Amino acid sequence: MADSKPDTSQKSDKLKNMSAHAMQTFQDSIDTKLAAMQILPDNIARAAAMIAECLTQGNKVMSCGNGGSAADAQHFSSEMLNRFELERPSLPAIALTTDTSTLTSIANDYSYNEIFARQIKGLGHRGDILLAISTSGSSVNVVSAIKTAQDRGIGIIALTGKEGGDITFNLSDNDLELRAPGSTTARIQEIHLLIIHCLCDLIDRTLLGLDLQETTR
Numbered sequence: 001m002a003d004s005k006p007d008t009s010q011k012s013d014k015l016k017n018m019s020a021h022a023m024q025t026f027q028d029s030i031d032t033k034l035a036a037m038q039i040l041p042d043n044i045a046r047a048a049a050m051i052a053e054c055l056t057q058g059n060k061v062m063s064c065g066n067g068g069s070a071a072d073a074q075h076f077s078s079e080m081l082n083r084f085e086l087e088r089p090s091l092p093a094i095a096l097t098t099d100t101s102t103l104t105s106i107a108n109d110y111s112y113n114e115i116f117a118r119q120i121k122g123l124g125h126r127g128d129i130l131l132a133i134s135t136s137g138s139s140v141n142v143v144s145a146i147k148t149a150q151d152r153g154i155g156i157i158a159l160t161g162k163e164g165g166d167i168t169f170n171l172s173d174n175d176l177e178l179r180a181p182g183s184t185t186a187r188i189q190e191i192h193l194l195i196i197h198c199l200c201d202l203i204d205r206t207l208l209g210l211d212l213q214e215t216t217r
Contacts, residue, residue, distance in 0.1 A: 029190055035181040036191045043178050044195060047157045048202035050176065054129045054155065055207065060092035062124060062154075064116040064145050065133030068189045070097040072133050072159075076196050084200035088208055094123060096145070116145035126153030134158070135188040137165025137179075146170055159195060161188030 051061055061080060063073035073095045080093035096116045097103070106115045120130065130149040134142045137160035146156050147170060156175035158167050164179050171177055180191035205212055 032182045032187040044198050047176050048199050052203050052206040055091055057127055059127040061129045062094045062096055063131040064096040066139050069133040072192050073097050079200045084204050086204045113140045113144050116141050117148040120148045124152050124154050129155045132158045135161040135185045137167040143170055159192045
């Protein structure tokens with residue numbers, strides 16, 4: 001009886017197709033970043049200046065989002081509270097996505113749409129900033145958080161995608177939107193993470209009084 005052998009040629013073709021697909025994903029990400037580079041740097045600089053001024057005045061930055069955007073909110077606050085790339089004092093930041101007891105009790109007693117807004121009512125103060133993250137721009141609980149923050153005199157920096165969604169229509173002239181180009185959630189999230197890293201870097205360099213022209217890599 002002949003030994004059965006795996007079809008190595010078929011397996012090789014499958015791996016080549018997978019490799020090609022991965023390469024295309026890299027290319028799509030590069031194309032989206034290049035598009036973002038053409039439209040976002042000025043507003044990223046404005047957002048970093050807003051946050052630096054907020055922190056200089058003794059205020060804090062709160063952040064919120066759902067799913068991957070919740071992870072981004074936590075990523076930002078961790079970079080503020082610990083450090084990014086430069087040594088500096090810890091900076092006041094709160095991710096409103098981390099306290100499961102608070103999140104679930106608000107969702108249970110009131111509504112999931114209120115999980116961030118109700119925290120802002122207790123923690124937010126005039127002069128603070130809310131970093132609101134939503135790839136669709138239409139997350140109801142993020143929109144609710146924005147409205148509550150505005151009522152309390154808290155500035156908004158919104159990271160959105162696609163067409164901006166409901167968030168775009170709920171921002172005031174004093175708020176700032178950083179809208180990632182692209183239509184897929186994954187590419188938008190990649191831009192949001194890059195924006196966050198840009199913000200962290202610029203905030204640190206501003207607070208430390210570094211010459212951006214001399215220190216830009």
